[in-house]
Amino acid sequence: MGTAMEHTTLQRLIQDARTILQDNLHEADGKLFVMPSGSLYPAAWGWDTPQIAEGLYADQPDTALRLLEDYLSYQWPDGMVPHIVFPGIGHGEKFDATAYFPPPHVWYMTGDSIDDYAAASPDSFMRHPDYAHTEGKTTGIAQYPIWALNLRRMHEQRPIPPKRLEKLVEQLDRFHRFFHEQRDPEGLGIVAEFHPWIGCDNAPPYDKALHRIAATATPEELESIHRQRVDVKKTIAAGGDPSVRPTDEDYVAFLKIAHGLARAGEKRHRGEPVTTDDIPFVVYSPMLNGMLSRAEDDLALLARAAGREDIAGQAASRAGKLRQGMMQHLWDGEGFAYLDGKTGEKENVAFLGSCIPLLDEKLPDNVRDGLRQQLRERFQDGFRHGFATTARDNPARIAGKAGFEACYWRGPVWLNMNELLAPYSDNPKTIRDDALGLAAKEGLREYYDAETGKGLGADRFGWTAARVMGWAKEALHETAQQKTAHGRFSERIIGESANEHHRSRA
Ligand code: DGY
Numbered sequence: 001m002g003t004a005m006e007h008t009t010l011q012r013l014i015q016d017a018r019t020i021l022q023d024n025l026h027e028a029d030g031k032l033f034v035m036p037s038g039s040l041y042p043a044a045w046g047w048d049t050p051q052i053a054e055g056l057y058a059d060q061p062d063t064a065l066r067l068l069e070d071y072l073s074y075q076w077p078d079g080m081v082p083h084i085v086f087p088g089i090g091h092g093e094k095f096d097a098t099a100y101f102p103p104p105h106v107w108y109m110t111g112d113s114i115d116d117y118a119a120a121s122p123d124s125f126m127r128h129p130d131y132a133h134t135e136g137k138t139t140g141i142a143q144y145p146i147w148a149l150n151l152r153r154m155h156e157q158r159p160i161p162p163k164r165l166e167k168l169v170e171q172l173d174r175f176h177r178f179f180h181e182q183r184d185p186e187g188l189g190i191v192a193e194f195h196p197w198i199g200c201d202n203a204p205p206y207d208k209a210l211h212r213i214a215a216t217a218t219p220e221e222l223e224s225i226h227r228q229r230v231d232v233k234k235t236i237a238a239g240g241d242p243s244v245r246p247t248d249e250d251y252v253a254f255l256k257i258a259h260g261l262a263r264a265g266e267k268r269h270r271g272e273p274v275t276t277d278d279i280p281f282v283v284y285s286p287m288l289n290g291m292l293s294r295a296e297d298d299l300a301l302l303a304r305a306a307g308r309e310d311i312a313g314q315a316a317s318r319a320g321k322l323r324q325g326m327m328q329h330l331w332d333g334e335g336f337a338y339l340d341g342k343t344g345e346k347e348n349v350a351f352l353g354s355c356i357p358l359l360d361e362k363l364p365d366n367v368r369d370g371l372r373q374q375l376r377e378r379f380q381d382g383f384r385h386g387f388a389t390t391a392r393d394n395p396a397r398i399a400g401k402a403g404f405e406a407c408y409w410r411g412p413v414w415l416n417m418n419e420l421l422a423p424y425s426d427n428p429k430t431i432r433d434d435a436l437g438l439a440a441k442e443g444l445r446e447y448y449d450a451e452t453g454k455g456l457g458a459d460r461f462g463w464t465a466a467r468v469m470g471w472a473k474e475a476l477h478e479t480a481q482q483k484t485a486h487g488r489f490s491e492r493i494i495g496e497s498a499n500e501h502h503r504s505r506a
Pocket of ligand 1: 083101197201231
């Protein structure tokens with residue numbers, strides 16, 4: 001774990017982070033967006049955007065707010081904030097198949113088999129009822145609702161102008177309501193993930209569900225997916241190991257779920273009830289529910305600041321309902337489990353996401369104590385760089401060639417997760433300084449091997465840059481304070497000894 005860092009290294013990290021965030025900004029459709037990374041993710045993502053905006057806020061407050069506002073202008077009529085926005089593509093156009101896979105039109109295709117998506121006829125997606133309002137520029141799912149957390153921290157740093165704050169609060173209120181209205185198919189009081197691309201694509205808790213879906217794939221479908229995958233080609237071209245990415249089986253399942261959701265969307269538009277039978281993947285996770293209950297409380301604070309007591313009251317009561325539902329359906333006495341809504345199976349799979357309810361500071365003390373212990377014992381102790389995303393005792397961890405510590409959401413260290421959870425660990429500064437050490441040595445990468453610290457995945461990664469910028473500024477500030485304190489101390493000592501000298505001579 002890390003040690004205090006040189007002044008010049010911290011300044012270099014801040015400068016690198018600034019350059020990356022600036023370079024990843026782009027304008028299209030008269031709006032401002034930020035890419036997670038120009039190399040692997042050339043569009044705008046739904047949980048990256050607010051995390052990056054927070055990083056930009058100190059230097060460029062207006063740009064940061066525009067990023068949030070412009071992304072939210074693609075919010076769906078049901079309140080969903082889409083997982084990806086592909087700005088700049090026109091009606092009926094397809095996103096460049098060599099730049100990213102899969103392109104957005106897959107979210108409007110209702111077949112059940114893997115297609116050649118670059119060759120798909122516009123007729124196969126443009127007639128979908130959701131295509132009309134999105135113009136095909138967005139995907140059909142949401143990502144983790146981290147927006148209110150980031151916005152609250154931005155507002156605390158420097159108050160957001162009242163009118164802009166109120167509009168953002170209204171949009172986030174609709175986003176949160178979307179989860180309760182559209183993602184609680186059994187009325188459990190907790191909300192479900194309908195696709196792993198909500199944020200932790202190939203995390204071990206999804207293994208069984210993904211395997212069940214991919215089991216129906218033909219060899220031709222697997223071959224077709226392999227041929228179309230741009231992420232693997234780009235990883236190899238950059239000299240990386242493709243086994244740090246999800247497998248082709250995972251991708252077959254990702255695509256089949258997308259088609260299933262497009263079919264469910266058509267059904268909803270026909271006015272027919274949509275049940276869990278219509279949704280291929282239904283997972284109630286502590287990560288989503290814990291983050292949403294915290295986000296509801298943050299939204300309540302923001303709503304109060306914007307003079308919207310109505311929204312504040314509703315958000316706080318939604319948070320209470322989630323808390324109760326989590327304890328009833330996901331708490332197993334020792335930790336939070338993932339619940340598969342298709343099979344009813346509940347498993348505490350030792351994935352770092354199971355500690356995310358720590359963000360909800362209103363959960364009972366004994367629950368929070370248990371989670372702190374899990375965070376330390378399962379995800380920190382015994383790893384050189386913490387927190388690892390998958391505990392060593394997780395039997396489901398399957399190593400890619402590069403080792404499980406290196407495979408995407410199956411083990412590596414993600415700095416945004418570190419930053420969210422560090423305040424609840426025994427040693428937040430050690431986590432921070434270690435993360436800064438990784439960034440200084442390996443660059444601002446998407447994730448890092450939990451054992452060797454090697455930088456992996458996309459380079460020049462936005463939310464890593466945002467986190468590193470915040471942490472490096474904090475560390476610099478501390479060094480400056482220590483210097484001042486040391487300076488005062490030295491001045492006092494020098495002063496005292498000078499007086500003594502003076503006295504002894506007198
Ligand atoms: C990807 O392309 O790997 C993303 O995680 C999908 O959101």
